Amino acid sequence: MSAVAVAVEGLAAAYDGAPVLTDVSFRAAPGQSVCVLGPNGGGKTTLFRVLLGELDPAAGTIEVDGRPAYVAQTERTRLDFPVTALDVAVMGTLTLGRWWLPPSRSDRRAAHAALDRVGLAGQAGVRFGELSGGQRQRALLARALVQDAQVLLLDEPLSGVDPASAALIAGVFQELRAAGRTLLVASHDVESARSFDLVLCLNRHQVAFGPPADTLTRATLEATYGHELIVLEDSAATRAVTIQHHEHGH
Amino acid sequence: MPSPTDVAELPFLREALLELVLLGITGGVLGAWIVLRRLAFFSHAAGSATFPGLVAADASGVSPTLAGLAVALGYAGGVQRTGRAGREHGEATALLLVAALAAGVILASDVFESGAAVDRLLFGTLLGLGTTDLVVAAAVAAMAGAAAIALGRAWSAVGFDPDGARALGLPAGRADVLLLGLVAVAAVAAIPAVGALLVTAVYVLPAAAARIVTGSIRGLVACALALALAEGVAGLYLAYWLDIPPGPPVAVLGALVCLFTTALSNRPAR
Numbered sequence: 001m002s003a004v005a006v007a008v009e010g011l012a013a014a015y016d017g018a019p020v021l022t023d024v025s026f027r028a029a030p031g032q033s034v035c036v037l038g039p040n041g042g043g044k045t046t047l048f049r050v051l052l053g054e055l056d057p058a059a060g061t062i063e064v065d066g067r068p069a070y071v072a073q074t075e076r077t078r079l080d081f082p083v084t085a086l087d088v089a090v091m092g093t094l095t096l097g098r099w100w101l102p103p104s105r106s107d108r109r110a111a112h113a114a115l116d117r118v119g120l121a122g123q124a125g126v127r128f129g130e131l132s133g134g135q136r137q138r139a140l141l142a143r144a145l146v147q148d149a150q151v152l153l154l155d156e157p158l159s160g161v162d163p164a165s166a167a168l169i170a171g172v173f174q175e176l177r178a179a180g181r182t183l184l185v186a187s188h189d190v191e192s193a194r195s196f197d198l199v200l201c202l203n204r205h206q207v208a209f210g211p212p213a214d215t216l217t218r219a220t221l222e223a224t225y226g227h228e229l230i231v232l233e234d235s236a237a238t239r240a241v242t243i244q245h246h247e248h249g250h
Numbered sequence: 251m252p253s254p255t256d257v258a259e260l261p262f263l264r265e266a267l268l269e270l271v272l273l274g275i276t277g278g279v280l281g282a283w284i285v286l287r288r289l290a291f292f293s294h295a296a297g298s299a300t301f302p303g304l305v306a307a308d309a310s311g312v313s314p315t316l317a318g319l320a321v322a323l324g325y326a327g328g329v330q331r332t333g334r335a336g337r338e339h340g341e342a343t344a345l346l347l348v349a350a351l352a353a354g355v356i357l358a359s360d361v362f363e364s365g366a367a368v369d370r371l372l373f374g375t376l377l378g379l380g381t382t383d384l385v386v387a388a389a390v391a392a393m394a395g396a397a398a399i400a401l402g403r404a405w406s407a408v409g410f411d412p413d414g415a416r417a418l419g420l421p422a423g424r425a426d427v428l429l430l431g432l433v434a435v436a437a438v439a440a441i442p443a444v445g446a447l448l449v450t451a452v453y454v455l456p457a458a459a460a461r462i463v464t465g466s467i468r469g470l471v472a473c474a475l476a477l478a479l480a481e482g483v484a485g486l487y488l489a490y491w492l493d494i495p496p497g498p499p500v501a502v503l504g505a506l507v508c509l510f511t512t513a514l515s516n517r518p519a520r
Contacts, residue, residue, distance in 0.1 A: 052416070054416055054417070067419060068417075069417075070413070070414060070417035070418075071414075072411060072414045072417070076411060076412070076413050077410060078410055078411070081286070081406075081409055081410040082286075082465055082466050082467055082469075082470060083406065083467070084466075087406075088410070091403075091406075091407045091410070091415075094403060094415075094418045094420055095418050095419050097419070099403050099404050099420055100400040100403075100404075102403070103403075127465060128410075140411075140414070143414070147418070153417075
C-alpha cells in the first residue's frame with residue numbers, strides 16, 4: 001500500500017481553453033475520506049474528470065493509486081434502460097479489460113457479493129428504473145465496489161437518498177476506509193462534511209483544504225459558496241447550509 | 251390470391267425471401283441497439299441520405315452499393331463530428347439529412363433526369379435483387395451479430411450511464427463510432443429490397459414493438475428478431491400478391507404491430 005493514494009499539485013483544468021479550475025493542491029492517504037465542497041460550477045466534477053483521466057490537466061500534476069472507481073449521480077443514468085441491479089453491478093467488471101467477453105461466473109459472484117454489501121441482495125433481479133432513489137444509488141455503489149479500486153470518487157452519493165439508504169451507504173464508506181480505500185465525495189452538505197477526515201473547498205480555485213475543524217469556518221464557507229450559503233445561528237451552535245442544486249456539467 | 255408456397259418456389263421470390271431473412275436477422279440484432287441507443291432517426295436518415303449517391307451512381311454506371319456505402323459512412327462520420335462539435339446528434343442528423351435529400355432531388359430531376367429509377371431507389375424492388383445484394387446482406391448480418399456479441403456490454407454500459415461507462419475505462423467513443431458506422435452500412439444493405447426511404451421498416455419498427463413488450467436486452471433482441479423475420483416474410487408475400495415493391499407492405503405491417511403492442515401495453519389492468 002502506497003503512502004499517498006491521491007496527490008494533486010498546482011492543478012489547473014480548462015474546457016476548450018477556458019479555465020474552470022485553478023491552483024488545486026492536496027493529498028489524501030489510504031483510508032482517508034475527503035469531502036469536496038463547492039457550489040454548482042465550482043469545479044467538483046471537473047476535478048473528478050481529471051482524476052479519472054477523462055480531462056488532461058492544463059497545468060500541474062496528479063497522481064492516483066490505480067484507476068479510480070466512479071459513482072455518478074443517479075440522475076445521469078437512463079431509468080428506461082432494460083438492466084437489472086445485478087446487470088449494473090456486473091458492469092463494474094468491465095474495468096478488468098475483458099469488455100468483449102460475456103461476464104464470467106466469478107464476475108457474477110463479485111456482483112452478487114457487492115449487492116449484498118449494499119443491502120440489495122434481494123433486489124438483484126429488479127430493473128434499475130423500478131428501484132427507489134436510494135436503492136439506485138446503492139446499485140451504482142455496488143458497481144464501484146466490484147471494481148475493487150483503491151480510490152473511489154462519488155458525486156453527491158447522498159443527494160435525495162432516503163435515511164435507510166443513507167445509513168447503509170455510510171456504513172459501506174466506513175468499511176472501505178477501514179480497508180484502506182480512499183474516498184473523495186463531492187457534496188453540498190456542509191454539515192455532513194464534518195464527519196470526513198479532510199475537506200477540500202472549491203470555487204473555481206482551491207479555497208481551503210484541511211481537517212473539518214480548520215476548513216469549515218464561516219469565512220471559508222462564504223468564500224466557497226458566496227450567496228448560496230445560509231448560516232443558521234442560535235445559542236447552541238452555528239450551522240451552515242447551502243441552497244442545493246444538482247450539478248450536471250462542469 | 252397466390253399460394254404462399256410461391257414465395258419459396260419461384261426463383262426471383264426465393265432470392266427476395268433470402269434477402270429479407272438476412273435483413274431480418276440484422277433488423278433483430280442491430281435494431282435492438284438502434285432502439286436502445288435512440289438511433290431510430292439516425293438509421294432512417296442514413297438510408298435516406300444515400301439518395302444523391304444512388305442517383306448519381308445509377309446514372310453513371312457506378313456500383314450503387316459502393317456509392318451508397320461511401321455516402322452513408324460519410325454521413326455517419328459527419329453526424330459524429332457535428333455531434334462532437336457540440337450539437338445534439340438529432341440536430342446534426344436532421345441538418346445533414348435535409349442537405350442530402352435536397353441534393354438527391356436536384357440530381358434526379360435536373361442533372362440526370364432519373365425518372366422511374368427513383369421509385370426503385372426510394373421504395374425497393376422485388377425484381378433485380380442479385381447475388382451482390384445477397385452477399386452484402388449476409389455480410390452485414392454477420393457483422394451485426396459479431397458486433398453485438400463483442401460490443402454489446404460496452405453499448406449497454408454507455409447507453410445506461412455514459413459518464414460511468416467512460417470512468418470504467420471502456421472505449422466508449424470508439425464503440426459508438428462503430429455502432430453508427432454499422433447502422434449506416436446496414437442501411438445501405440437494405441436499400442435494394444425496401445428502398446432508401448423505408449430502411450426503418452426492417453431496422454426500427456420490429457425492435458420498437460419488441461421494446462414495448464420485453465424487459466431485458468436479451469428478450470428484446472429475441473423478440474425483435476422474430477418480428478423482423480415474420481414481418482419480412484409476410485410483407486414479401488403481400489408485395490407479390492398486390493404487385494407492389496416489398497418496402498411499403500413490410501413498413502405497414504411493422505407499423506401495425508407497433509401500434510398493436512402499444513395499445514396492448516396501454517390497456518388498463520383488470
